[in-house]
Amino acid sequence: MLYREAGQFKTSYDADQAIFPILQDRIFVLALIAIAFLAPPALGMSEYLYTEILIPFLIFSLAAVGLNILVGYCGQVSLGTGGFMAVGAYAAYNLWLRVPAVNDLVIVFLFGGLMAAGVGILFGLPSLRIKGFYLAVATLAAQFFLDWVFARVKWLTNYTPSGSVAVGNLSAFGIDIDTPVARYVLILAIVAVLTLVAKNLVRGHIGRSWMAIRDMDIAAEIIGFRPLRTKLLAFAVSSFYVGIAGAMYGFLRLGAWEPLAFDINRSFAILFMVIIGGLGSILGSFLGAAFIVLTPIILNQLPGWLGISMSTALISHLEFVIFGAMIVFFLIVEPHGLARLWAIAKEKLRLWPFPH
């Protein structure tokens, strides 16, 4: 960046292995988190910005972090993300509905995440025998199976005639979560904590074992990593994250949902976030989510802001065309994703204004 780490000497291994070894980075990240928590409520931003921009961005970032653990760090391609999100959402819904004593959203979400982790382990079992594209197809089966379960097993949707479920009167830590600001702060807190956990997981021995499996599973096995445990752990952790994201999406974003909210397109969208953001990068998950969630919304409103009057249909068609072109553009310019672009930018800025 514009600063250099000159003069910052590491005198212990702890200091050397910190998440952000450079002081300026630490300040930057802490400031960013503080701004994220304090600025939006203080500035009194419009409801639209919360409910349609920040909340979906954060929720999908978390889902992308979850999928990135599986695909980016452990190398197991999954197309079942939507299904695991649905497990999280419906498990959370059923706990919330059937056990009125437990109406704290954090517990409800945790339960959703744990159930998703269990289902994730189950559908991760085939990964021990099959790899690559074949595994992708196996997880695709998970997606369709889970879709089917939530559309057909009436108990899970509390026998509503239409199969659509709804939630309301939510609270966490005894505080009512009824305004967009409250929802935003709760989501931000959950995402921040889970991201920190993920960041620590992937740089510790667990993350290294995942990466060893990703890079060459036979070699990893020979040097002593047990593929069964490592792969299933990746499926469990990934599904846990995705399940919590799904529960938050249902509870705090939609309020009422149907299995279609977690269909195969959702799985693809999250996989695209991971690929465009950068495989094997936590930051990339956030950048990818921002790109996939926000670009269509911005493109759709751009003509209005610029004062160009266009028919609704034309705007939508243009949105698809430009969005598609942008995806292709970014993949050609930097196949390693937006996170890599960011890393390159940082490196170049280190030398700026006197490059070699």
Add this chain to the structure above:
Amino acid sequence: MRWGNVAIIGAALAAGGLAAAGPASAQNEQFIPGLVYRTGAYAPNGIPWANGVADYYNLVNERDGGINGVKIAYEECDTAYATDRGVECYERLKGKGSTGAPFVNPLSTGITFALTEKAPIDKIPVISMGYGRSESRDGSVFTWNFPLLGTYWSAADIIMQHIAKQEGGWDKLKGKKIVLVYHDSPYGKEPIALLTKRAEMHGFEFTPLPVTHPGVEQKATWLQIRQSRPNYVLLWGWGVMNSTSIKEAAAVGFPREKMYGVWWSGAEPDVRPAEDGAKGYNAVMLQHGAGQFAVHNDIKKFVYDKGKGATKWDEVGEVLYNRGMINAMLGVEAIRTAQKKFGNKPMTGEQTRWGLEHLALSAEDIKRLGFDGMIRPIKVTCSDHEGSRAGRIQQWDGKQWKVVSDWYEADDKVLKPMVEAAAKKYAEEKKITPRDCSKES
């Protein structure tokens, strides 16, 4: 770095643009949001509806100078029938204008479900004319929902009454097989409760067969129908699913005369692609059918002759176009009703809700508005947000829709207990205390 900068600048611009969004509008204008879909898998059905809505608002502005002098500012947003995009559109539009949105027409059962949760908080009524939650006609629980003119339970009941009449009475249905081919979404699942109930009452065998979105793959479903040879097939499809169903029925040789579609499966885009295969296919009408009536003359004179039409003149008067127009008309009349109480100015959502709940159009009113022959009188009350439960059956003769039955009235002896039970369950789940309708004025 160059590309990195491009991306960073782009993101910064986008963020700035978002912050600057939300232009101001004139004081004496009634803002009305339009959640439409002119793109996506359901566009062939979404477009004529959206055109009808847009043309009617235009007509009110051009002919009457607005609603009692309050001009309508209409803004569309494309949802592509996706729930999350629909919610995004709603959030984008709900606060615009001097009063915010007076009401919203989601034109999707999924979006209606999502907005049902938001309506009481935002105080914006949801008009779901001919769709949405069937139990939401119970205004004591669903204060903000208005499934005007008919719910899916009414539709299913009218079709069953017609079938019973064809067979020669309800008792003749015993042992008959009736299959429901439905869009696998809240929309398609809605009639199942009513049909199950009717099956219990009259002893026919009822089988629901789901079709996955968007419904272009139905071979397995129709193979099942060919094997089980039902007496009747009910169709609860939307968009391309409808024409696919009719084509498949022709392919397996199921008589189209024994097929009955809901009113969302009974428009021109549903039957035309099936060509001759659609001949004889029936659908229940949401009161109105295709064709041009008195109001269409005004549309021609004030909108199309001035070159302000949303579509080609040939398409004016199609089933879904007319439905869009009626939808817009009921919204406008609700605002007019509200203006009687609150004054001739733009109405807020809360005021419009009062107008909707007191909306009463007599036969003369409907004639005056030019909708004579399209809909019957409607009277909305606190306990009945549907207002009217009548319908007819129409048949496609290969060229156009022909009305083949008299008016039917959905049997409230069957419907009302179901509505009340479902609404009660919803109220308990959501911890809502129902209003006492006898105390509402």
